[in-house]
Amino acid sequence: MAYLDNIVALSPDHLWKFDGDLVDVVGSNNGTGTSIDYSGITLCEDATTNSVRMNNTADRISVATSPNIDQVLSQKTVCGWFQVTEIQLPPKNIYREGANGNGQFNIVLWAGNKVMLDVVNGTNVNQVFSDNIFKVNRTYHITAVFSGSAFNNEVALYIDGVKQSISVPSNGEPNYASLPLRTAANWGLPTGTSQVGDGNVQLNACVSAYHNFWATFSGSDLTPTQIREELFEKGAKDGVTISNQSGLDAIANSVRPDEPLNIRVADNGGDLTLTADNITHDPLASIHIQWMGTGTLTYVNTNGSNASIFSTPNGGTVTIVNPAVLTISPLVANTEVRVYDAGTMTELGGIEDSGTSFSVSIQSSSVDVVVHNVGYEYIRVDSIDMTSGNVDLPVSQIFDRNYENP
Numbered sequence: 001m002a003y004l005d006n007i008v009a010l011s012p013d014h015l016w017k018f019d020g021d022l023v024d025v026v027g028s029n030n031g032t033g034t035s036i037d038y039s040g041i042t043l044c045e046d047a048t049t050n051s052v053r054m055n056n057t058a059d060r061i062s063v064a065t066s067p068n069i070d071q072v073l074s075q076k077t078v079c080g081w082f083q084v085t086e087i088q089l090p091p092k093n094i095y096r097e098g099a100n101g102n103g104q105f106n107i108v109l110w111a112g113n114k115v116m117l118d119v120v121n122g123t124n125v126n127q128v129f130s131d132n133i134f135k136v137n138r139t140y141h142i143t144a145v146f147s148g149s150a151f152n153n154e155v156a157l158y159i160d161g162v163k164q165s166i167s168v169p170s171n172g173e174p175n176y177a178s179l180p181l182r183t184a185a186n187w188g189l190p191t192g193t194s195q196v197g198d199g200n201v202q203l204n205a206c207v208s209a210y211h212n213f214w215a216t217f218s219g220s221d222l223t224p225t226q227i228r229e230e231l232f233e234k235g236a237k238d239g240v241t242i243s244n245q246s247g248l249d250a251i252a253n254s255v256r257p258d259e260p261l262n263i264r265v266a267d268n269g270g271d272l273t274l275t276a277d278n279i280t281h282d283p284l285a286s287i288h289i290q291w292m293g294t295g296t297l298t299y300v301n302t303n304g305s306n307a308s309i310f311s312t313p314n315g316g317t318v319t320i321v322n323p324a325v326l327t328i329s330p331l332v333a334n335t336e337v338r339v340y341d342a343g344t345m346t347e348l349g350g351i352e353d354s355g356t357s358f359s360v361s362i363q364s365s366s367v368d369v370v371v372h373n374v375g376y377e378y379i380r381v382d383s384i385d386m387t388s389g390n391v392d393l394p395v396s397q398i399f400d401r402n403y404e405n406p
Contacts, residue, residue, distance in 0.1 A: 003046040003213075003235045010222065010230060012215040013068040018052040019212065022061060026215075029069070034060040036188070043081040043139045043212040044235040051081075051212040052187075057204035060188040061211075068218040070097045070182040074148035076105065077222055079158075079231055080214030083139045084206050087113055093203040094142070095214070096186050103180035107144050109134065109206055117144045117157040119174065126155035126174050129166040132284060139210075139260055141232045147221050148177045160236075160260060160286040161228030187211060233311040236287060238264035245274055252277040258284040263307075267293040267314070274298070275363070276305035287311045291318050300363045321365055325390045328369065329357035332397050335373040342366035342383050362386045369393060376400055 004025075007015060014027040020038055022031030036059050038050040052061065063069065078095060090111045098104035104120035115130040134140055143158035154172050157164045188205030213235065222231075239259050242248050243266040256262035262285050265274070272293065281288045290311040291297040300321040301307055310318040326349075328337055337358045338350040348367060349360030365387050371379040376397040384391060 003044065006230050006234050007213070007215055010217065010226060011220075012217050013219075014063075014066070015213070015215040017047065017213055018050075018061075019047045020050045022052075024063075027066075029063045029066050031061045031063050031187075034058070034062070034189070036061060039210060041083070041210055042237070043083055043210055044141075044237060046235070047212045051083075051210040054188045054205045054207070054209045054211075056207060058189050059205045060186055060190075062186045063184060065184040069185050069216055070105075072178050072181060073146070073218050074178045075151055075218055075221055076146045076179060077143060077217040078105070078107070078214070079141065079143040079217075079227075081139060081141050081212040081235070082134075083137065083210045084109070084113070084134060085136050085208040085210075087136060088206055091201055091203055092206040092209075093186065093188060093190055094206065094209075095144075096190050096203065097184070098182040103182040105144070105146065105179060105182060106203075107142060108203065115140075115142065115157070115159070117155065119146055119155045119179070121174070121176055121180050124174060124176060125168075126172065127168045128155055128157040128164055128172065130157065130159050131162075131164050131166060132159075135258060138258060139237070141235065141260070143222075143227050143231060145221070146174065146179055148179075149173075149175055150177055152221055158224075158227050158232075161224075161232035162286070163224060185216075187214070229311075229313070232260075233287065233290070234313045236260035236290070236311075238262070238290065240264070241266060242274075243268060244272075248274050248276060248279070251279060254279055256281045256285060256288070258282040259286075261285075261287040261290055261311070263288065264290045265292060265297060269293075269295075271295040272297050273300070275300040275302055276307060278303040279305045279307070281306060281309075285309070289318060289320075291316045298365075302363065319365055321363055321387070322389070323361050323363045324386045324388075325359055326362050326367065326369075326384070326386065326393060327357060327359040327391070328371065328393045328395060331356050331358060331371070331395065332373050332376060335371060335376075335397070338370045338372075340368045340370070342368050371395055371397065373397060 039053040092109040095107040106118040110116040113133040117128045119126045145156040238261045241264040288307040288309045293316045296317045334353045369381045
């Protein structure tokens with residue numbers, strides 16, 4: 001399913017692709033642009049050629065007043081893709097409903113390129129801040145949520161589908177039923193002065209800012225899973241797409257950058273196993289591996305590789321394998337040891353004549369072990385879990401009193 005269709009399936013009230021025009025593709029509230037233009041940069045999947053670009057502080061997109069945008073609402077969500085290409089002089093407006101007065105719903109780029117969601121109802125002020133700064137030339141997905149006291153009773157900000165933790169008040173609860181009336185929505189330069197918190201400030205547009213696929217919802221709360229998987233993961237553009245081991249080998253010994261999605265693995269029609277060689281991921285990258293298949297992707301981290309965050313937009317399964325050392329001891333000298341991939345006869349390691357212990361590096365999630373020595377009872381241990389790190393397997397070889405050596 002196309003990304004646009006995934007958003008539409010969540011029943012937005014309005015959706016602007018900002019891909020060469022300002023048309024509301026699900027409602028009838030088309031935008032009006034002031035000094036904006038369209039770039040050759042696309043920020044998300046299904047954006048074909050463009051995003052809206054704001055080049056100076058006076059640029060603006062505005063939409064007319066609407067019952068499910070700026071009127072009294074007990075549930076509201078606004079989301080979209082956003083990028084800036086330079087550090088901003090704060091405060092800058094990303095999205096805003098409200099002027100000086102009673103009601104505000106603002107997404108503001110604040111000091112140090114941090115994003116703030118600011119929701120005001122009279123003297124009641126809720127603010128939520130992004131955990132990290134917005135880096136230049138890095139695309140982010142923003143989701144801003146108000147849910148009144150009869151529902152989830154929260155004001156929340158999600159960045160790339162992750163709920164942010166810094167809020168005032170700290171519990172994030174508005175403790176009132178509905179957002180009051182607000183003025184019509186703007187991206188960029190507001191149509192008047194703005195109230196942020198309990199004070200009036202002069203907001204203007206971000207300089208060199210890009211927007212794609214913004215939507216508004218009312219009447220129900222989106223779940224955290226829908227925000228992460230449907231709105232963010234299915235719309236994230238990849239840094240690189242591969243389809244097989246040779247494609248992954250081409251980026252061996254690399255550090256994947258801070259971006260929405262590092263590596264997309266194409267569907268091969270079945271199961272797939274890939275082994276990463278010294279491929280590490282920036283700590284702030286939002287998705288390390290996205291598997292487009294419906295089968296199972298087994299992804300083996302070796303030589304320092306550290307993939308751990310994965311996405312499965314088509315319902316497949318990802319198993320991350322971090323090689324671990326299996327140590328078997330104590331052993332009687334000259335013991336035969338064999339280690340098999342669990343449930344198979346595929347040998348992963350072994351020795352004919354051991355010392356008093358045996359160790360082997362394992363790249364499988366589960367193994368079976370056989371220990372055999374003439375004159376001692378046969379030992380078999382099945383389905384040893386190797387996914388949590390190194391494993392020490394103690395064995396006790398018992399003398400076989402029924403054995404006779406001819």
